[in-house]
Each structure stands twice: as structure tokens, then as C-alpha cells.
Amino acid sequence: MPGIAEGVPCTRLLLEDKVALGSGASFWTTRAFPAAGIPSLTLTDGPHGLRAQGESGDHLGLADGTAATCFPTASALASSWDVGLVAEVGRAIGLEAVDQGVHVVLGPGVNMKRNPLCGRNFEYFSEDPLLSGKLAAAWIRGVQSTGTGTSLKHFALNNQELKRMSTDVRVDERALHEYYLPAFEIAVEEGDPTTVMCAYNRVEGVYCSDNRRLLTGILRERWGFRGAVVTDWGAMNDRPAAYLAGTDLEMPGNGGVTDAEVRRAVTAGLLDERVVDESVERLLALVARTTGRDVEVPADLHDRHHELARRAAVESAMLLKNDGGALPLQPGGRVALLGALAGEPRYQGTGSSRVNPTRVVSLRDGVGEYAAVDCAPGYRLVDEPDAALLDEAVRLAEQAEAVVVCVGLTEISESEGFDREHMRIPANQVALLESIAHLAERVVLVVVGGSAVEMPWQDCASAVLHVQLAGQAGGAAAADLLFGAANPSGKLAETYPLVYDDVVSSGYFGVDPHQTPYLESMYCGYRYFDSADKPVRHPFGHGLSYTTFAYSDLRVVRRGDDVEVTFTVTNTGGCDGAEVAQLYVAPRTGGAYRPVQELKAFTKLALTAGESRGATLTLDRRAFAIHDPEVGDRVVEAGTYEIRVGASSRDIRLRAEVQVEGTQPRRSRVADWYYTLTGTPTPEDFLTVHAPYPVLDAPRKGTFDLDSSILEMKDSSLACRVVHFAVERTVAKRFGGKVDYDDVRFKMLMYSAADLPMRAMVRMSDGVMTPRLARFLVDSANGHTLRGLWALLRRRA
Structure with a gap:
């Protein structure tokens, strides 16, 4: 250069x-x-x-x-x-x-x-x-x-x-x-x-x-x-x-x-x-x-990175349940492996992040490295019942000593371009689990998917290993964990509620997509569930191991403006493992509304069987601060704060209090909901924490503009319906000519194209949608087709 x-x-x-x-x-x-x-x-x-x-x-x-x-x-x-x-x-x-x-x-x-x-x-x-x-x-x-x-x-x-x-x-x-x-x-x-x-x-x-x-x-x-x-x-x-x-x-x-x-x-x-x-x-x-990079790239780059992908998948998987030590399984035996996802793996999401992998290891491939495998899909990847597949899987499970079932979200469930419709896994997968619930003592579940799901069916098994979207080596990593070659150490990075209705924003998320007020303020995830003391399926930070860990020796010391927290974690079980120790700060100031506790530090400790190790985590003043809109910056309320150290947000092992200097605490003049979290926040509640703002109505005939999309305007004019039809057929050509909203890639591209604001479509269509044509379509949708057509033709002339 x-x-x-x-x-x-x-x-x-x-x-x-x-x-x-x-x-x-x-x-x-x-x-x-x-x-x-x-x-x-x-x-x-x-x-x-x-x-x-x-x-x-x-x-x-x-x-x-x-x-x-x-x-x-x-x-x-x-x-x-x-x-x-x-x-x-x-x-x-x-x-x-x-x-x-x-x-x-x-x-x-x-x-x-x-x-x-x-x-x-x-x-x-x-x-x-x-x-x-x-x-x-x-x-x-x-x-x-x-x-x-x-x-x-x-x-x-x-x-x-x-x-x-x-x-x-x-x-x-x-x-x-x-x-x-x-x-x-x-x-x-x-x-x-x-x-x-x-x-x-x-x-x-x-x-x-x-x-x-x-x-x-x-x-x-x-x-x-x-x-x-x-x-x-x-x-x-x-x-x-x-x-x-x-x-x-x-x-x-x-x-x-x-x-x-x-x-x-x-x-x-x-x-x-x-x-x-x-x-x-x-x-x-x-x-x-x-530019000008001078980095050596090894010849076996992809081989090395595949092994790293396998290790990353191992470290990321979470053991959510393990009743009676159902896991790990013994290598060298025979396993009944059920679930179409075991052989046709879902290991990444759909959209702009979709990678063309150098190779893919399925769960069937991975389990086959450790045991003889008898397979049955049990369900179709399309959520439709198939009695023959179900019956075959149940017969195989009833004859097996160990049963591994792979379930989870299929491609159509989550993708860039559209939001999920619910938190459930497909009904045909649930039917399989319910059909083998009587075998729960010998059933192990491997769950895949990139987002939280409702899990009422986890009682159909003794153990649940959640691998999420584990990448190209995910099948091998899951097998390493199932058979004890590796010890699970992952912890949930999001709360798994009992049902979607328990989520505070469930009643209004996506209801008015044109304007999105965050009525719940900062009360999302565990900040809401823990503050509202609402039961959950699995709390934030939860994850089990094949060994056990004890916490002790908590000390909290002031070091100038910082607070130094030290404690000891001991591996009290019979095998090596790793524990994620989490530090939460719980305010006791009685001042501004805020979550009952918030994660402020964490560390992951690898410990051999019987080993103890001390950990030191430092909290600066930011860990105790809130944002004060009146001063436009962080402030720390003076008073008592509880330091909590534990294995999850709901599994606190050590507690201590510390006094922190700061501004005088004062109760915020806001709606009671932000203190009590009782019921659901209302727009009126929200206006006590947010300044009044113009409420936008959903676009309709007479109000469309260049921020509107063909998807919004298609029912308001023939011209827009024709363009929507053309977009639909153009997208379909990429998929053999079929309009199929059950195909995740068709659905993603269709929503991404048809729901583009007209101003963006002009820039993204490579000249197909001109500014004049976009203006005509908006005029047409607003009921001014002739006027818009006259303007379009006159400008062309």
C-alpha cells in the first residue's frame, strides 16, 4: 500500500x-x-x-x-x-x-x-x-x-x-x-x-x-x-x-x-x-x-480446526439432567439411537452465518466410534406424523439396554429473516418421547437447537445432554460426552422457562412490529425470572458434571474503589472436571428499581479429582452502578450489597455483604410494576420510565410511504399484488420453481425480499426497482394509482 x-x-x-x-x-x-x-x-x-x-x-x-x-x-x-x-x-x-x-x-x-x-x-x-x-x-x-x-x-x-x-x-x-x-x-x-x-x-x-x-x-x-x-x-x-x-x-x-x-x-x-x-x-x-498481513497458515489448517471445533463443542455442551448417574454410558456395548436428527444433523443456523463445512460428523457417526449402533429415525424432519417410523423406533427402544434419542429444533424452527412462532419442538418428536416414556430409566436425550425451548418432555428420560448448534464436529463431541471420554462443563447462557407464557414480554412481543416499546425495561432473562421469583425449567448458569464441586472460604475485601472477592472451589468427585463459578451482586440499598441480582464476574476452573483451587474476582465501581438519566452517567447508590458466588443464578453457594459508598439512595418515581414485577407491564407503566412519544399506527391505505414494503402494501393495490407475485416467483425459481413456505430458505429469502422497505429495495435490486417505480407503487397502494401512473409515465417521457 x-x-x-x-x-x-x-x-x-x-x-x-x-x-x-x-x-x-x-x-x-x-x-x-x-x-x-x-x-x-x-x-x-x-x-x-x-x-x-x-x-x-x-x-x-x-x-x-x-x-x-x-x-x-x-x-x-x-x-x-x-x-x-x-x-x-x-x-x-x-x-x-x-x-x-x-x-x-x-x-x-x-x-x-x-x-x-x-x-x-x-x-x-x-x-x-x-x-x-x-x-x-x-x-x-x-x-x-x-x-x-x-x-x-x-x-x-x-x-x-x-x-x-x-x-x-x-x-x-x-x-x-x-x-x-x-x-x-x-x-x-x-x-x-x-x-x-x-x-x-x-x-x-x-x-x-x-x-x-x-x-x-x-x-x-x-x-x-x-x-x-x-x-x-x-x-x-x-x-x-x-x-x-x-x-x-x-x-x-x-x-x-x-x-x-x-x-x-x-x-x-x-x-x-x-x-x-x-x-x-x-x-x-x-x-x-x-492489509499487509504476514501470518503463516499451516498446510493442515482444516484438520487442526476440525479438532478445535470438536473441543469447542465438548466445552459448550450442557448436561441439564442426570438422574441416577445415567451418564456416562459404557463404551463397547450396543445402543439404540433414535431420531432423524441423529443421522441428518442440525449443527448451525440458517441465514447469513451459514457455513459450507469442510466435513460434518453426525451423532450417528460419533456414537459409532464408541459402540455398536441400531438406528431408527422415529420421526420425519417435517412435522408430520408417521406411525410406521414411530412404531419401529419404539420396538427398537424396548429391546435395547441403552437408548439415545436425538430431538430438537429443525431448520424451519429458527432462522434469520423471521421469528419463531412458539418455543416447542416439533409435535412428532414429542410423540416419540411420550411413546418411550415408560423406558425413561434407560433413555438419554441429546437436544439440538440454537434457542431456548420448552422441555416438559424431559421427564421421558433419565439424562439430558444439550449440545445446541454444535458445529461440524458436534456429533463427535456429543459422543465424547455420552461415553465419558470428556466431562460436561457447559452452563446455560440463557434461562429456559417452563412455558413461553412465563416470559414477561410474551404477550406483546411481535404484536405491533412497526413500533416496539420495550415495556419491561431491563427485566429480561434471569433478571426478570429471579426478580419475580418465578419458577423456571433450567436457570441461567445451570449445568451439571460427572463430578461434584464444593465452594468455601469466601472473603470480600475492599481495595480502594475496588472490591476483591476470593473463594475456593474443590472437586469433590471421582473424576477430573471444570466448574464455572459465577459472581452475582445483589443490591440492598432500597433505592432505584433494579434486578434482584446481576452477574458481575465469572471464572472457569479445571480441577483434577480432589483438587482445590482459589479464585479471585475483582469488582470495580461499575459493578455496583446504575445509569442515572438525570446526570447522563453511572452512579453508585450507597448502602449494602450482597456478594453471591455459585454454580448458577439459582444455586448460590456463598454469600457475604459489603458496604459501598456513593450517592444517597432514592426510590424512583415510576410505576409500581418496575418494583414488584407483578403481572405484565402496560404502555401506561412504560411512560413512567420513558418520555412520551408519537405512537405509530400500522401502515394502511393512505399512509404508506417509502419505508413501507411490498408485503405490507400487497393487499392495497393490484400493482403491489403483481409485484409481490413476481417476487414470490423469482424467489421460487431458486428452489425449483416451488412456492413453499415450509422450506426455511424460501421463507427466509421471501420475507427478506418482500418486507424490504421500498427505499432499500431500490438500492438492493440492482436497478430492477427504480425510484420512480417505487414511488408509483406507494401511490398505488395509497389509492392514487392513476396519479402515480401519470407521474411515472410523465417522468419517463
């Missing part, structure tokens, strides 16, 4: 070149200016493996990319609670990026799991911001240790797939700063990502790409982010406004559609060219940080 190495300032570039640098050259690449020494960068999807597609334009995982190692998804990796392991996985992905000529990997995703039905939860780490942030920072450090860039996403408040391109999120200041932003903050401060990706949605009425408060006020000025902001693919709203907000790079390339808008804004004095220059400098810094 001679030009940059010589320090060529961006002011020596022409305005048109500077503007062009801020918009992609193609679907995956940035613009190159060889005369100025500026090469093109290649950006590629992640985050649980590389999805390099070359010149193909597909950000939804429909076309296979170059083969790469498929590691466990973020939801699984988070269950390892292992910062070092996540950094290793990150470095491996970075090395494969170097090998494939990729400069920036689009990940990690740290959006909070506000509700279990979010279709993309498998891509996100946790319902807890501390755990998410620490793991994200480790992943970033790992990737960037190879000179490869990362893109922390999706900033911010992208917590649902329904109307993700345009929904208007309303969130109170405390929830924003105490729950939804801290994972990003930790990742920025401790990981120093090269880029941050802005989300599609609006926040407080402003699209994220245009949101100066988020991108400049919080991200850059408060957190010190020094990298570039890139849009999610198609997330640009108003490019001149985005420059003013702090957005640097519009992706994907769209033939320079928006370049002219920026040049006109500069010429008219609406956008200072110095703002463009500052953005160019950030992009040049991105180029400098991600």
Missing part, C-alpha cells in the same frame, strides 16, 4: 473519489484507488465460520461459500463460559480469512436475547451483557491477532427479525445503558474492533445509520471507538445524514446510487466536506489495519 504508507492525505483525493470510497464496489468488496495506494477490501460473513462467496451476491446463506470450518454458533460457544477458548476459535477464523483473502469478518453479534422467539438468537451469545461482552471481546482479539478485521454487530437494539428493517424501538434510558449497550461497550473497550456494524432498525424514531447519538455520542465520544462504522447490508437510510451521524461505509455496493446524493449535499452546503474527509481517514485506517 505505497500511497497510504507515504501518508497520502485524503484531501488529495477528488470529492467524487472520497464519496465513492464510502460505498461498496460490489456485494462484498470496497472500492480500490490504485493511484492513491488504496486497495480493495473483501468483507465476508461470520461469525461461527467463514462464508466467503467470491463474486456471488448473497448475504442470506443461499449459495454455498468456499469450504471453511463450521464452529459452534455463538449461542453454543457462550455456554462454554471460556474466554480463552472463544479467543482460540476467533484466531482460527482469522487464519482461514487470511488463507481465503478476506480482510474483515462480519461478527461477532452481541445483541441481547430479549425474547426467546427472536429468530436469530442462535447467532447471539447470551441474555447477559457481561458474558456477551467478555466473550465478544475475546473473539475479536482472536480474529484480529491475525491482522484480520472484525465487525461488531448489530448496533443497536436489533432484538427481533420481524420488521427488522424498519421497526422503531423505544427503550428507556436505564435499560439502554444497563442492559442493551454494555455488551457493545465491553467489546469496544476490551476488543478494539476494526469496525462496528449499524443495525437496520430505528431507535427512538431515527434509523441506526442516521443515529448520531448512537454512532458518535455513545460509540465514539463516550466509548472511544476508533474504527469505521459499516452499515448492515441494505441498512443505509439517508447517506448524507449518515455521514453526519458517523457512518463511514455503505454496503453492499449499489453502482453508486447514493454517491450523487452526497455530492449534491456537499455542493449545497448541507454537508461539510470535512465530515467526508474524516470518514475517509477512518476508512484508510481500516485498510491499513487489515
Whole structure:
């Protein structure tokens, strides 16, 4: 990069070149200016493996990319609670990026799991911001240790797939700063990502790409982010406004559609060219940080990474139940293996993170390494009853001494592009489990899936091993755990409720997708369940082992402004294992409303049988702080705080109190719900923690605009119905011409295309949807077809 190495300032570039640098050259690449020494960068999807597609334009995982190692998804990796392991996985992905000529990997995703039905939860780490942030920072450090860039996403408040391109999120200041932003903050401060990706949605009425408060006020000025902001693919709203907000790079390339808008804004004095220059400098810094890499890539790269994927899957799996020591099984025997998912594995999610794996090991393959296997599918992957398959499986189970059943979420259950409809596994799988419930003492369940599920059927078995979406080596890792070659050590990174109705937001999540007020504030996941003292199936942080652990010797000492917590963990069982010790802080100040306890530190200790080891965890003042909207910053309420150390949020082993100095506690003037958590929060309750705002009605005839989509407008005009039909048939051509909403990839692409705002469709359609045609369709949907047609024809003339 001679030009940059010589320090060529961006002011020596022409305005048109500077503007062009801020918009992609193609679907995956940035613009190159060889005369100025500026090469093109290649950006590629992640985050649980590389999805390099070359010149193909597909950000939804429909076309296979170059083969790469498929590691466990973020939801699984988070269950390892292992910062070092996540950094290793990150470095491996970075090395494969170097090998494939990729400069920036689009990940990690740290959006909070506000509700279990979010279709993309498998891509996100946790319902807890501390755990998410620490793991994200480790992943970033790992990737960037190879000179490869990362893109922390999706900033911010992208917590649902329904109307993700345009929904208007309303969130109170405390929830924003105490729950939804801290994972990003930790990742920025401790990981120093090269880029941050802005989300599609609006926040407080402003699209994220245009949101100066988020991108400049919080991200850059408060957190010190020094990298570039890139849009999610198609997330640009108003490019001149985005420059003013702090957005640097519009992706994907769209033939320079928006370049002219920026040049006109500069010429008219609406956008200072110095703002463009500052953005160019950030992009040049991105180029400098991600090119010229000198990293050795071993010849056996994929073999090494497959073994790492296997180890990561082992460390991430969770033993949720093990009555009577049903596990581990004895190697060398004979096992009845039931479930179609055992032979046709589901090991990753659907969408932009979908990896073309270098190889795949099914559960059937893995169990076959340890025992003789008799297999029966027991159910179809499509949720339809099949009596013959069920009867065959039951007969096999009744004749076997050991039965392993694989159940879980199938592809259509969770995906990018749409949210889940419920928390249940398919009914035909439940029918299989109920049919063998009388054999529970010899039945072991292996559960797959990237999101929380209702598990009333777990009583049909003696043991439950949850491997989630375990990556390409997941079948081998599950077998290692089933037969005792490895000891489970994973812990849940999200709460598993008894039923979906127990989730606080269940009654209003997705009800009005156009405007999304977070009525529950920061009470999500265990913050709600523990504070409301509501029973759960499996609590946050839960996970068993083949050994046992004892906690002792808790000491809490003040070290200046910090609080030092030390304790001892002892492996009291008969085999080696690892324990995740979790530290929660429980306020006793009687002041502002807040969760009854919050995770503030954790550590994972590997202990041989009988070994004891001390652990020291340090809490700074931030661990005791809340956000005070009146002062716009953190404050610590003076008073008593209980320090809790344990094996889960509901399994606290050690307690101690500490006195902390700070501001005088005061009870917030808010609705009682935020203190009592009785019932469900109402919009009226929400307005006591959030300022009044204009309530948006669902778009209807007469109110449609360029933020509306063909999916919304199709019932309002013949022209829109024709376009929707055309989109449907165009998508169907990729799947043999069949319109099939039971096909996860068809459904994902159809919703992603038909529910694009018209302004985004103009930019993403490669010229098929022109601005004039989009305007005509909006006019037609609003009942002004003739007027719109006249304007369309007149402009063409």
C-alpha cells in the first residue's frame, strides 16, 4: 500500500473519489484507488465460520461459500463460559480469512436475547451483557491477532427479525445503558474492533445509520471507538445524514446510487466536506489495519480446526439432567439411537452465518466410534406424523439396554429473516418421547437447537445432554460426552422457562412490529425470572458434571474503589472436571428499581479429582452502578450489597455483604410494576420510565410511504399484488420453481425480499426497482394509482 504508507492525505483525493470510497464496489468488496495506494477490501460473513462467496451476491446463506470450518454458533460457544477458548476459535477464523483473502469478518453479534422467539438468537451469545461482552471481546482479539478485521454487530437494539428493517424501538434510558449497550461497550473497550456494524432498525424514531447519538455520542465520544462504522447490508437510510451521524461505509455496493446524493449535499452546503474527509481517514485506517498481513497458515489448517471445533463443542455442551448417574454410558456395548436428527444433523443456523463445512460428523457417526449402533429415525424432519417410523423406533427402544434419542429444533424452527412462532419442538418428536416414556430409566436425550425451548418432555428420560448448534464436529463431541471420554462443563447462557407464557414480554412481543416499546425495561432473562421469583425449567448458569464441586472460604475485601472477592472451589468427585463459578451482586440499598441480582464476574476452573483451587474476582465501581438519566452517567447508590458466588443464578453457594459508598439512595418515581414485577407491564407503566412519544399506527391505505414494503402494501393495490407475485416467483425459481413456505430458505429469502422497505429495495435490486417505480407503487397502494401512473409515465417521457 505505497500511497497510504507515504501518508497520502485524503484531501488529495477528488470529492467524487472520497464519496465513492464510502460505498461498496460490489456485494462484498470496497472500492480500490490504485493511484492513491488504496486497495480493495473483501468483507465476508461470520461469525461461527467463514462464508466467503467470491463474486456471488448473497448475504442470506443461499449459495454455498468456499469450504471453511463450521464452529459452534455463538449461542453454543457462550455456554462454554471460556474466554480463552472463544479467543482460540476467533484466531482460527482469522487464519482461514487470511488463507481465503478476506480482510474483515462480519461478527461477532452481541445483541441481547430479549425474547426467546427472536429468530436469530442462535447467532447471539447470551441474555447477559457481561458474558456477551467478555466473550465478544475475546473473539475479536482472536480474529484480529491475525491482522484480520472484525465487525461488531448489530448496533443497536436489533432484538427481533420481524420488521427488522424498519421497526422503531423505544427503550428507556436505564435499560439502554444497563442492559442493551454494555455488551457493545465491553467489546469496544476490551476488543478494539476494526469496525462496528449499524443495525437496520430505528431507535427512538431515527434509523441506526442516521443515529448520531448512537454512532458518535455513545460509540465514539463516550466509548472511544476508533474504527469505521459499516452499515448492515441494505441498512443505509439517508447517506448524507449518515455521514453526519458517523457512518463511514455503505454496503453492499449499489453502482453508486447514493454517491450523487452526497455530492449534491456537499455542493449545497448541507454537508461539510470535512465530515467526508474524516470518514475517509477512518476508512484508510481500516485498510491499513487489515492489509499487509504476514501470518503463516499451516498446510493442515482444516484438520487442526476440525479438532478445535470438536473441543469447542465438548466445552459448550450442557448436561441439564442426570438422574441416577445415567451418564456416562459404557463404551463397547450396543445402543439404540433414535431420531432423524441423529443421522441428518442440525449443527448451525440458517441465514447469513451459514457455513459450507469442510466435513460434518453426525451423532450417528460419533456414537459409532464408541459402540455398536441400531438406528431408527422415529420421526420425519417435517412435522408430520408417521406411525410406521414411530412404531419401529419404539420396538427398537424396548429391546435395547441403552437408548439415545436425538430431538430438537429443525431448520424451519429458527432462522434469520423471521421469528419463531412458539418455543416447542416439533409435535412428532414429542410423540416419540411420550411413546418411550415408560423406558425413561434407560433413555438419554441429546437436544439440538440454537434457542431456548420448552422441555416438559424431559421427564421421558433419565439424562439430558444439550449440545445446541454444535458445529461440524458436534456429533463427535456429543459422543465424547455420552461415553465419558470428556466431562460436561457447559452452563446455560440463557434461562429456559417452563412455558413461553412465563416470559414477561410474551404477550406483546411481535404484536405491533412497526413500533416496539420495550415495556419491561431491563427485566429480561434471569433478571426478570429471579426478580419475580418465578419458577423456571433450567436457570441461567445451570449445568451439571460427572463430578461434584464444593465452594468455601469466601472473603470480600475492599481495595480502594475496588472490591476483591476470593473463594475456593474443590472437586469433590471421582473424576477430573471444570466448574464455572459465577459472581452475582445483589443490591440492598432500597433505592432505584433494579434486578434482584446481576452477574458481575465469572471464572472457569479445571480441577483434577480432589483438587482445590482459589479464585479471585475483582469488582470495580461499575459493578455496583446504575445509569442515572438525570446526570447522563453511572452512579453508585450507597448502602449494602450482597456478594453471591455459585454454580448458577439459582444455586448460590456463598454469600457475604459489603458496604459501598456513593450517592444517597432514592426510590424512583415510576410505576409500581418496575418494583414488584407483578403481572405484565402496560404502555401506561412504560411512560413512567420513558418520555412520551408519537405512537405509530400500522401502515394502511393512505399512509404508506417509502419505508413501507411490498408485503405490507400487497393487499392495497393490484400493482403491489403483481409485484409481490413476481417476487414470490423469482424467489421460487431458486428452489425449483416451488412456492413453499415450509422450506426455511424460501421463507427466509421471501420475507427478506418482500418486507424490504421500498427505499432499500431500490438500492438492493440492482436497478430492477427504480425510484420512480417505487414511488408509483406507494401511490398505488395509497389509492392514487392513476396519479402515480401519470407521474411515472410523465417522468419517463
